[in-house]
Every structure is written in C-alpha cells, then in structure tokens.
Amino acid sequence: MKKLVMSIALAGALLVAPTVSEATVKMGDRGASVTELQQTLASKGHNSASNVDGVFGPMTLRSVQSYQRSTGISSPAGNFFGVAGPATLSSLGLSSSGSSTSTASSSTSSSTSKSTAVAGTSTTSSNSGVISTARSLVGSPYVWGGTSPRGFDCSGFIQYAFAQNGKSIPRTVSQMWSAGSSVSSPSTGDLVFFETRSGPSHAGIYIGGNQFIHSGSSTGVTISSLSNPYWSKTYMGAKRL
Template identity: 45%
Template sequence: MKKIISSLALCSSLIVLPTISQAALGDKLLKEGMTDPDVKELQDVLRQKGIFSATSTGYFGSITKDSVLSFQRSHSLTADGIVGSNTYQALIGNSTSTVTNGTLLKYGMTSNEVEKVQQLLKDKGYFNATPTGYFGTVTQTAVMNFQRDHGLAVDGIVGPATLNALNNASSSSTGSSTVNSSTQATASDIVAYSKKFIGVPYVWGGTSPSGFDCSGFIYYVFKNGGGVTVPRTVATLYQSGKNTSTPNVGDIVFFDTTGGPSHAGIYIGNGQFIHAGSSTGVTIASLSNSYWAPRYLGSKSVF
C-alpha cells in the first residue's frame, strides 16, 4: 500500500495543467457557468449586434452561449460557445468603432488609443481636460459617468460595448443637460474648491473639514470638489498618476520629509501648492520655500 501511495504521489507531481494563453475582453476566456463583469460587457456587445435580447446580468448561461454560438457560426469561427481570442477579435473587428485597439483600455495605461477615447469623451462633454493618452482617475471617472448615462456596466473600463457606445453616441450639444451634470470638475475647479479649507487644522488620519492630514486633504478635495477618487495615502498617490516634468495646476506635488515620499499637496500655479501641514493646517506654501525646496520629489498628474 505504501508503495502504491508513493507511486500515486509521483504521478500527481508530473501532472501539468494546460496554460490558457487566449484572452477574451482583455484577460480571460469567457464560457458557460461564469459570472464576471466581462460577461456583462460581452452581453452588451452581443445585444448591440442584435444577437442577444435578454438582460445583461454578467452570468454566462445558456442564452448567452446560444448567442455566442450564433455569432461564431455567422462569422465562420469554431462554434464552441466560448469567447476566446478569435471570437473576441471578430466582435471588435465587426464594430463600427473608430478606435480599434484589440485590448481593454483601463486605469494606468498610456497609449494613442486612450487619447482617442479621451477626445471622444471630450466631444461629448464628459472630459474637460486636455487629451494626453494617459488613463488616469479623471479619465476613469469620465468613462464611468458615460457608462452610467448610457446603461452600460459601470466599471470605468473601455471595452467593446463602451467603445461602440462612444462612437455612436451623439455629441454633448444634443443632450447637454444630462451630460453636463455628469462631467467632472476641471483642475482649476478643484484648486478653487481646495482653498475653501484654508485654516482647517491638521489631524493625523483626518479626511474631513474638521481636520485633515496631507493625503486626507487631497483625497477629500478631489472626491468632493471634482468627483475624482484618488488613492488615500501618500505612498499610493506617488505610485499612481503620470510624472510631469514641471507641475501643472491640479497636479499633486510630493516631498521627502522622512525618507521617500511622505508629504503631498496640490499645485495651484505660480510656484505654489496648497497642503495640510502638520504645524500649519491647510495652507498655501511655495515650492521655493527653504524647507520644501530641498525636499521636493516631483509632480504627478491624475488627469
């Protein structure tokens, strides 16, 4: 018996599971039995193509499988009811979209395709910044607002359904009252909002007008003054965003006070930034200040 068990253990150690290298809607195969946000986006795409008539739920059931099979047969694909790379590319390639990148566009990416999406969002009144090609929190918020207004899965990711809707939706001039209510504030708006809290005391861990720490102040101002969610701590703020050679209004500026990025503020222009200082509370300071200048690490944009 001991010998048999040893043999079984040896055999099991030699089992190699197959590696799935295909990608569907960005990063995985989609098939029957799955529940996933990507499935909901797939269902939205199939509906736009007139193949899926049920409610998009995110569950890959028999109705979704039948719709996929129908699409595969009509496009001379292997009819297995599974959305792999070939089916995904066919879904994208059959789109009327003017942005044709075969991958998902999501937070943290930088590409020409992202810049095109930003321009589309700007044309429709959802994106007030200059298109840069960087997918930051402002772009993510704009995408989510657009998705919410157009009955799409609100995940802040530009997949085929969102892309189709962007290219087919009318401009902001035909629905400005709805679009404008959803747009995020500009950098100047965020700066103006931040100045309302000058004099609020410093409170370690504080994230409200009763008291802020430096990152709590930034988090609160961007969220409540611009509808933009940024990371809560200085360390995670520093890891996100796009480096800027010189700070622009609305950029986050970072300082090393303890070894590594440990303090941050919002650049307001003219060499000044607003921040929650431990000894001053919320105040405006100069980057050329004798204390801050040698500790300055750089700036990053979240737009």
C-alpha cells in the first residue's frame, strides 16, 4: 500500500512540475529582457556595446543570428533563426521566462518614460523613444520611396521613427521643412536639413554630439557627423516638429 501511495504521489509531482517556458525574445520586443540579451551577446563578441538599448531591432537580429550560427543552434534554414528562444537563452545563461519583455505594438512606456542625455543634451520622453527607434534601425537598406525596415528613403525613415512613437509627421522632406519651427541650433530629436539638390532635399534626426541619424542613398540608415565636409557644406538648418 505504501508503495502504491508513493507511486501516485510521484506521478502527481511529475504532472504539476513546471516546464521550461516557451517565451522568446524576438524582433520588435522591448524591455529588460532585450537589454540583458544585448549585453550578454556583446560580452561574447556578437553585439556592439553601443547597441544596448532594450529594443530588438535589425542590429540585435543580426547579433542573435551570428551567435546562433557560431554555436550551431540555428541557421538561415531554421524556423527560429534570429529568434532568441529557450535554446538560445539557455545557451547564453539567461532565463527563458521572458516575463519582462513586451512587444513593440504594446506600450512603449518602459523605453520612453525616462528622459535620457545624449552628449550632454537632455531629451523629452517622446524624443527619447524616437531616437531609440531610429538607432534600432541602423543598417536598414536605402530604398527609394521606402517606408519600412525592409528599406527606407530619408523621409520615410524619419516618418517611420516618429510614427512608432505616436507622432504623425509629413511624408516628404520639403513638407517637413515647411511644417517645422526653425531653431538656431538643434536639440536631440530635432530634424536637420540639407540642400543636396535645389531646396531641402535630405534630412535626418539630430541625436546630439553634432551627430544625426539618417537614411543615406549610399549607406542606408547610418549615423553621420554634421562636421563631415559634405554635410557641413549642404547643411540648411534645423527644425522642430
């Protein structure tokens, strides 16, 4: 009888024992789990230390893929290539509970609720979110007329970064120039404009430290300096939307 009771108890324990969570950290996620993932990948040489912002964008996707290829966890032919699931998280020594990660379509308050400082310049929570989104898209290709991470033109990139943070702005560079309020010197989150052809024809988002992020026709989404001879020569001014 004792053996029967023990067998029943053991079977019950097995039935209620917690299983490994199937939570994943994937493209579009934000939060502490993404930050932890980015930091761990950076410590293993698969991510840039500058790409630790709590936003799972294209750069983090490539970092995860690089790690998965190097460890044999997944490959371009795999169904979960670029998704940090239980196997990837466990290999990195991270918890796979994933309870602190939220999707980009849900609230972005965790990444935008605090003001941040970029090169000594304070930003509002709204601008902080725009900058965070813009940085997560570095490396996206340039596509004429493009308005998504698959490819952006310069104004499509700016409009997308603002739209992801709840702000609707005009579509074209000339419309943005007309809609904005001129400022004598840009603050983080302002738009900077350039006359690469006649009139305002290129624009980017100022991120502080005399730098701006933009989608260049030969570079895709990248960070450039206003001190660069080409950009300083064509610079028209800054506007605030």
